[in-house]
Amino acid sequence: MTKNHADLALFLATSGHSGVDRVMRNLVPEFARYGLRIDLLKVGGHGPYWEELPDNARTVDLGVSHVSTALPALVRYLRRNRPKVLLSDKDKVNRTALMARALARVDTRVAVRIGTTVSKNLERRGWWARxxxxxxxxxxxxxxxxxxxxxxxxAGDLAKIAGLPMAAVTVVPSPVLTDRFAAMAEETVDHPWFAPGEPPVILGVGELCARKDFATLLKAFAELRRGGRPCRLIIGGEGRQRSKLLQLARDLGISEDIDLPGFLANPYAYMRRAKVFGLTSICEGMPVVLIEAMACGTPVVSTDCPSGPREVLRDGRYGSLIPVGDSSALAGKIAEMLDNPTSSEALSEATVPYTITNSAWRYLDALDLLKGDV
Incomplete structure (x- = not known):
């Protein structure tokens, strides 16, 4: 490998505001601190979007606008550049990466990542797609x-689906807590509901899609309001279900007490000021927003979905777990958390494994990029 070839190429095609975006935006600067040469392979119209890149990282435009048409361009890139490792994330991208390496006939190692519980994702698809x-x-x-x-x-879910031994899948903690995290959490929030004397705010953050099931959070909030508890709800994020959620809020009679402000450039500042964070996902791989909220010192209530929340919350030790889709149970646990919040010391203890330093080291170890030959 010549010195101009990348040690690590990242092949990603994200929405621009997903968990994968946050994971990779956190990891790349930390990878760069190890002196690795990094290529970020760009699919037009897709994220991640980078405000600033380290000197030893560059963007390589593949000249395509969809993963489905990226295979020839990726083959050409691999033949010309021969990176030491190609890391991809999400299934369609992963399959393209593996096929490209086979067609390019290069010795680049391919690492694939899936951040969700695949079997649960597939349950909502048609027979042929599944x-x-x-x-x-x-x-x-x-x-x-x-x-x-x-x-x-x-990991267990993917190993079973792929017909591989559990040892073939490596668990690597998500890189949530960066050097800037605490400072960002303390930034001001330009939202009137966080002014002194206002009712407590319940917060949800994520893509407005079926998998996040924010409808259950709206129903739980409506139940709290019917019970006479003063509170408000903010759900930060963009997605296809925005209009459907707004209509549900109108049907439930809670429109005046909920806000969907869209994508939050700094969700940590909102998390720091919210009184309870609610995660209502049907499935996850590892819920980054849950860890972020806890690291901000905000008590959490989460669905006991596969997988991740039970691991993060240590079987309920650090936050409440409720059945998926159970809005009444969610309302009850939110009320309990408002009255008796988890201590900030316990929440801080729970998030120790998810520092950027620990996560980046674990990633590079799994990718075999910690040796001196890079």
Whole structure:
């Protein structure tokens, strides 16, 4: 490998505001501190979007606008640049990366990551989509040099689906707590509901999609308001279900007490000031926002979905777990948390594994990039 070739290439195609975006925006600067040469392979119209890159990282535009058409461009990149490791994230991108390496016939190692519980994601798809994706995972993932997931639950699920031993999947904690995290959490929030004397704010953050099930959070909030408890609800994020959620809020009679402000450039400042954070996902791989909220000192209530929340909350030690889709249970636990919040000391203790330093080291160890030959 010549000195101009990348040690690590990242092949990603995200929404620009997903958990993968946050994970990779946190990891890249930390990877760069190790002196690695990094190529960020760009698919047009997709994230991650970078405000600033380290000197030893560069963007390589593949000249395509969709993962489905990226295969030839990725093959050309691999043949010309021959990075030491290619890391991809999310299933369609992973399959493209593995096929590209096979067609390029290069010695680049391919590491694939999946941040969700695959079997739960597939439950909501049609028969053909579900079975074709299962077949491709079973066919292709065995050729990956590394398979990464953010939780034990997601790892076990993926190993079973891929027909691989559990040892073939490496659990790597998500890089949540960066050097700037505390300072960002203390930044001011330009929202009138956080003014002194205002009712407590319940917060949710994430993509407005079916998997996040914010409808359950709205129903739980409506139940709290019917019970006479003064409070407000903010859900930060963008997504296809925005109009549906706003209509549900109108149907529930809570429109005056909820706000969907869209994508939050700094969600930590909102988390720091909220009284309870609610996670209502149907499935996760490892819920980054749950860890972020806890690190901000905000008590949390979460669905006991596969997978991640139970691991983060240590079986309920650090926050309440409720059944998926159970709005009444959620309302009850939010009320309990408002009255008797988890201590900030306990929340801080729970988030220790998710520092950027620990996570980046674990990633590079899994990618075999900690040796002196990079």
């Amino acid at each position: 079975h074709s994706q299962l077949a491709s995972i079973r066919l292709l993932y065995r050729y990956a040099d590394s398979i990464l997931t953010p939780s034990e639950g997601a």
